[in-house]
Amino acid sequence: MAGFTDLREKLKSMTPHRDTVFEHSNGEKRKYRESDDDDDSEYEERRDAEARKVKSGIKQASIFTQEECALIEAKIDEVVAKADKGLYREHTVDRAPLRNKYFFGEGYTYGSQLEKRGPGQERLYSKGEVDEIPDWVHELVIDRLVTHGVIPEGFVNSAVINDYQPGGCIVSHVDPIHIFERPIVSVSFFSDSALCFGCKFQFKPIRVSEPVLHLPVRRGSVTVLSDYAADDITHCIRPQDIKERRAVIILRKTRPDAPRLDSDSRSPSIHSSERRHILKAKRSHRKADPDAAHRPRILEMDKELQRRSLSSRQRRHGDSSSENSWRRTEEREPGSRHTHDHAPTRRVKMRRH
Ligand code: SIN
Numbered sequence: 001m002a003g004f005t006d007l008r009e010k011l012k013s014m015t016p017h018r019d020t021v022f023e024h025s026n027g028e029k030r031k032y033r034e035s036d037d038d039d040d041s042e043y044e045e046r047r048d049a050e051a052r053k054v055k056s057g058i059k060q061a062s063i064f065t066q067e068e069c070a071l072i073e074a075k076i077d078e079v080v081a082k083a084d085k086g087l088y089r090e091h092t093v094d095r096a097p098l099r100n101k102y103f104f105g106e107g108y109t110y111g112s113q114l115e116k117r118g119p120g121q122e123r124l125y126s127k128g129e130v131d132e133i134p135d136w137v138h139e140l141v142i143d144r145l146v147t148h149g150v151i152p153e154g155f156v157n158s159a160v161i162n163d164y165q166p167g168g169c170i171v172s173h174v175d176p177i178h179i180f181e182r183p184i185v186s187v188s189f190f191s192d193s194a195l196c197f198g199c200k201f202q203f204k205p206i207r208v209s210e211p212v213l214h215l216p217v218r219r220g221s222v223t224v225l226s227d228y229a230a231d232d233i234t235h236c237i238r239p240q241d242i243k244e245r246r247a248v249i250i251l252r253k254t255r256p257d258a259p260r261l262d263s264d265s266r267s268p269s270i271h272s273s274e275r276r277h278i279l280k281a282k283r284s285h286r287k288a289d290p291d292a293a294h295r296p297r298i299l300e301m302d303k304e305l306q307r308r309s310l311s312s313r314q315r316r317h318g319d320s321s322s323e324n325s326w327r328r329t330e331e332r333e334p335g336s337r338h339t340h341d342h343a344p345t346r347r348v349k350m351r352r353h
């Protein structure tokens with residue numbers, strides 16, 4: 001895509017980076033070095049233990065044939081074309097460099113759309129503010145998953161299509177726990193890629209730490225996240241893992257008690273003054289900036305970094321101070337960690353917004 005810097009180019013010279021300190025998902029700071037054998041083996045053991053916990057919360061199935069993939073991919077292209085013609089509702093389409101999102105059934109505010117950013121701040125849009133789930137998603141995707149016993153009938157009320165260009169990414173995040181039930185189901189199209197768990201992103205220049213788990217997500221494969229994999233570790237798509245255009249359809253169910261913005265400002269659920277603080281103008285509807293194409297494109301990461309959810313522990317304890325999110329190393333302060341009762345070796349770093 002003309003004007004967008006492919007982030008893989010930057011990563012090539014950076015990862016892994018000798019003598020670079022990365023903070024891993026278990027809170028350990030560690031330098032990349034070639035020896036330190038004892039430390040290394042202890043560290044590897046802990047990573048392996050965590051990888052096993054992640055794996056226990058992942059199911060994958062290969063359900064869609066090449067032909068079925070091609071049919072669904074043609075439908076995704078129709079969605080893209082319809083969006084390009086401006087035929088969807090305001091909040092259905094969210095454009096970012098190297099990654100566009102299309103929300104159906106339910107949509108929600110996140111990242112830079114929020115005036116008050118941070119964990120647990122995401123809100124569903126009021127009913128009808130995004131387009132309905134297209135019939136083809138039900139017929140070609142959801143019904144097949146129901147038939148194969150992946151999800152129960154009637155489970156899905158939210159379908160999001162992410163369309164990535166080469167070098168696009170989604171930074172580490174947990175799907176908001178106060179918005180979405182588990183499991184989180186996704187189906188991959190157009191090309192093979194990988195979903196990574198427990199990566200730390202650093203910016204300027206961009207670096208991504210080694211994942212706790214690198215999970216191939218092949219074209220036509222279905223990935224189901226629950227338990228530890230969904231709630232207790234972040235997942236991301238790294239720029240180097242999107243080598244060709246890739247799309248994913250994410251199928252989820254919203255929680256009945258998920259907070260929702262109300263289009264009627266007189267509604268008691270969220271007062272208009274609060275609503276003004278929560279919701280800013282969406283990027284996709286801002287006027288195009290003629291210089292934008294000439295600036296380094298790390299905005300996608302900045303935006304996704306803010307899309308966070310509360311960990312299950314925080315949720316149980318009513319702590320809405322943060323999601324399971326990673327702060328940039330340069331912003332980190334001592335004492336900003338919480339420890340999960342049920343995951344004693346794992347500390348969650350908090351991002352202040
Ligand atoms: C996401 O979790 O937001 C995207 C996952 C994917 O692209 O497979």
Ligand code: MN
Binds near residue numbers: 173174175235
């Ligand atoms: Mn996600």
